[in-house]
Amino acid sequence: MLPANPLKKCLLIPLYMLLLSPVSKAQPAPQDSFEIELFHHTAKDSERVDILNKASRAYFTKDAQVAEKYANEALGLSSQLHYMNGRIWAQRNLALVENTRGHLDKQMQLTLSSLKLAESINDQHTLSILYNDMGNIFTEQNSPRDALPYLLKSLQIKKNLHELSEISKTLNNIGSAYLALHVLDSSLLYLHEAEALKLSQNDRRGLAYTYENLGLVAMLQYRLEDALHYHQLSAECYREADNQLGMVKSSLNLAEVQTFMGDLANAEKNLQHAHAINGVLKNVKNEMIYYKIRYELDSARNDYRAALNNYKAYTERNLEFFNLEKSRLISRSQEKYEAEKKQKENILLKKEQQIHLATIQQQRILVISATILFIALLAITFMLYRMFKKQKQLTRELNSKNQEVSLQNHIILEQNTTLESLNQVKDKIFSVISHDLRSPLAILEGLLFLLRDERITQEQFKFYADELWRDVKNTSYMMDNMLQWASNQMKGIGVKADDFDILLLLNQEFELLQTLAKQKEVSLQHELSGSLTVYADPEMIRMVLRNLISNAIKFTQGGGKINVSARIDRTFAEIIVRDNGTGIPLENQHRIFSNIYYSTTGTRNEKGCGLGLHLSKDFVERNRGRIWFHSTPGSGSSFSFTVPLSDEADTNPRGYTVIIQDQGSNGMTVVK
Template sequence: MHRLTIYRYLLMLFLVEMLFWGVSNRLQAQNTHPVLDSLRELLHNSTDQRTRLQLFNALARAHNTHDPSSKAINYARKAVALAQELKDWEAEATAYTVWGDLHAKVSRPDWAGALAYYRKALKIRQKLVKDNPGNLQLQMDLAALMSDIAYNYWQWGKLPEALRYYENCMELGHQIYQADSAFPEAEVFIALRHHNMGAIYWAQTDYRKALHHYLKALEYFERIQNKGRISMAMVNIGLVYLDCQEDSLALHYCRQGLLKAKEAQHTRYMAYAQNCLGRALERKGQTDSALYYFDQSINTYGQLQDLGGLGMNYHSIGNVYQKQKAYTESLTAYQKALLFAEQIQSRYWIAMNHQQIALLHFETNDWFLANYNIQKALQIAQTEGYREIVRESYRLLADIYQAVGNTAEALAFYKRYVAVKDSIFSEEKYKQLNQLKLQYESERQEQENALLRSEKSLKITQLKQAKRSLWLLTAGVVGLLGVAVLLLYSRQFLQKTRRKLQLQNEEIAQQAEELQMQAQALAEVNEVKDRLFSIIAHDLRSPLAQLEGVLGLVQNQRLSAEELQFLLPRINQNVRYTTDLTNNLLHWAKSQLQGIVTDPEVFDLHEIVQANIRLFEQVAQQKGLRLEAHITAPSLAYADRDMIALVLRNLISNALKFSRQGGVVSLQATPLVEAWQITIQDSGVGISLEQQTHLFSLKVGSTLGTAQEKGTGLGLHLCQTFVKQNGGYIGCKSTPGEGSEFYFTVPRANLTAPQNGQSQHHPTTNPSAEIHPLG
């Protein structure tokens, strides 16, 4: 009986493997996604609502891995709606979680937007665990969601919040592991959370806690023999020792980490280990070898299109050139690193690059730029808790003030530097580091000895069992081969026919999906059309009707001079609103009918800003506001002058509209690497978080200003469209009751390009640059 069961089991395994091998090879030859294709076919053929719910979630998760897009979000949205209809709370929480993942990828780096969906999932999962206290799987799902939220905060740069959620999910993970040590994923889950907490404590320069968590992670990874994760943990331990000036230990762990990554054939871990080994070699004075590994890491990260990894390597190259006094090459490398950091919104690397650029300017005696950049770095580091950057910023500020002769300020900053330095490096912490290292080495040696003893006993037992089973397995394999060949040839025709039907079904399902998306897009266009017609019918006709009525009274001499003087400001305001609305409607209609065509040229931002200041001076005086501009001349840009002028006009008008009497509206231009950032800041009523998420959309609705001025929201949509068309991005930061800050970028002009009838060159920009509605 047992032998017959074994034969059937082996036969089944062999046939499944053969069929899977044949199907997967044909799918790969056609460059398809087998998971997505299979799930879509199942969804198309399914009529059961609960099955469709599970398939919606499965498709959203699969798209999250293979194709993060608005189509994937649509599957998550459908899953939420169907889960609520069926009252399947676990499926609803799953859908909200993957929706948060997709939102962070599709609308990146909108971490706050993604967090809104995570919190909806968290509320549901907490209730499920409370109602089912003994269900370990529900507890693990809750712990995994907390980890997702922690990672979201980590990428956002909010490290204290990330640590709080990691600690909570770690506590829950240990409870699950204690209840059932064989529970799937519990051990791996705990190991990865230890590693992530080590990374956050390392960023905060709490080296004792960072090393503790990295060593615990390494212990778990070695226990489950995951070479890739072992590589990652070893490299990070090496970096902690590097920051603690333990250069030999750092070099040892980085080299071992690179070897493990190569054994695992894991490209991303190899790229990371190459960079870290280069940093360790740089500390040892082997600059040529360091540059070699940095170049290797750049090539590897380039294959992965990893902007964060590229920025990290250019920062490391800048450090090497700075030590060699090659200041031009060093500044170029740091500026590239800063550009990558700004693109991925990494506040840590933005601060690090500003700090190094400041040090570079200090070494070349440019005190102004040194002070400007170090203040940028210090502001971010104090906000996010990067103590090492705070320490070095205080030291450099002390040197700057000493260089310019301000000894009092120099002494004050030097005292702050010493205080932070003493809090980071102390003899007690070094003792704790050494104690942890010795404890880890001792525990690992004991584990290795016990493992060797158990392996020896196990091998003896396995050898005896292998001898008994060898003849049985040999006969079984021969029989399986014969049966498999027979079945494979007999089903070949059936498989071809089935594949043709499958392709036809997929084509029909794809066509149906495209028709559904077209219908949805048409409905959105009709909705926008109805809203715009409502604006034209009411907001455009109403001021004209008022003006017509007043003119009739004047013509019939039914108004006195005092009454006319009283009505003139209101008439002027209505005419100005009607003019702005008409201009925006005309620009929007032109963009919809003819498409947006830019006509870039070199122009001075200072000139068009001053022209708009003069245009709105009277409006500001009437509301008792102060309108300021801090833009020096010349500030040359390369873009469509009329489009940028319209953007400025709309943003200044909005700032004045929503500012209270006695407030200030200020404009300033900040030079970036290849662009200008224009900022319009007011001290008005501010914008709620819910309103900020729709600021730049076509969800048009009337909004009254502080003096009952009207608005439509169409102007901000045009601003977004024109800024994006000129290769920039636009965003907003606002706190209700404290004011708003709108900012956008425009490419800087290349001063070396010909300008007398020849073609004008300008910095390369990305016409599809991302928009950051929450800053």
């Protein structure tokens, strides 16, 4: 049996949050009888809609595709018949189908649509169930505080209606919400109350969810024997109801508990069983949980290589799930913006149409009046004159309104441009964090966990140390670039120019980069004949030098050379960073220094965020310089930039050259 320690209890917390799911999904399931009823009842009426909805409800835990087919047919027929109740339940069944697939955003949209219809007809029974569904969705989205108001509202309505079966489901769901909040005493209070009601009604399908939640509470309290007992009861109830999704969850729960109890053989069997069923259901969240438990099981077997691979698979799916949720959020925001924009355009068009209709009506009145009062020419002339003045005034007012609308449109366009720029900054930051920064941190977390738990030796850890150090160093440089770029994009960076010796600044950066160069066995040197005083922002020039030199190291193979030199051209100093690395492909050279954020992996798969050269160009130009490059694929690259010389430049040469390269244990040679 594995030793008990607080770290394992901490590992249970994110897992039970992923395993929480709606518990009001138990239903009677006489599918064959529904199929017979549909076969005999062919009339396209509300009775057939009710049969279709019941059949969909019966199938959704066993065959989601069949349930979706019946729900879609019920929805279409309800729309034709204008049968409100049938439409509500059809949309609710489609929402439950999306839940089995892990599509919580689609489930939320369908449930909200049903809830609005139910509120319009004030159907209390339906409202209680839909409020219960809303609470379940928020619990699954790790927002239990948002779930509790809906669940408590649902419970109050069900108690008013004296619906004991429905009351037990909502009690169970409130227990799930408190479980997600980690308020275990309150969770147990509601779960035991739900258990008593379901036992009194012999509701085996409902007991499956309650036992599952009681098992999760026991796992958090590290009562492993109780957790195993409750999960076994839950698995038995799910099998009796032929609930495929429930069987996947119960198998994962059993595997988790058995892993911590040291029963690794049965844990393996339950994991394989869950993986086989989920292969048909294709629930992305359960697949993520599978790799999480597989990683824990391999760690318990001391198979650390397999554990690391499974942990990587878990983090990859976690990142995919995060990026998918982020894309859906952005898509919904864009759709909302477009809808509001169209609504404003429709309001403007409606106002213009009303103005045109008013003008036409006035013209008709004018024609009728002219016909009736033809004999009274003077009166007609006077009336025409009055109407002409009024129409002219309306025209002026209309022109004034058009100018106001034009000004508002101009303001809206400027705001849209600003929002698009901010969205680009946000998307770039999310992209770097979710892909380039989280991956090395996740790998570091996994290795440190194995080392801390004494499941990997110091020698095994040192095997990965060099590659891990390089990844962390590159990540640090990427973070510097990203923060500088984001600050520059969102509020701008002021230039703080001053006189400084660029040689001293270059030596400081060499001290930081020599370890990185030594690790790749790359010779790193600079040749400056003496003090070189320039007038610029030293921190900006430091960032330019760091980006150019680190890029050269990134794309230079072992044994290669990197040389930094300088020359003076009247009022400017030109700094050249030259390497004999891989060079830049001709088809990609046009992307350098452009607004297209371009990044490729280095000779040892080093990553970048694509901001370094773009940021360097911006900093050089802000300091009244320019930057350019020459590159030959396969032979290396040369990047040059200019910086203004100081008016008080020191012309006394110091006459020394610093060479930093890999020379055995010494690591650095200084030649003066």
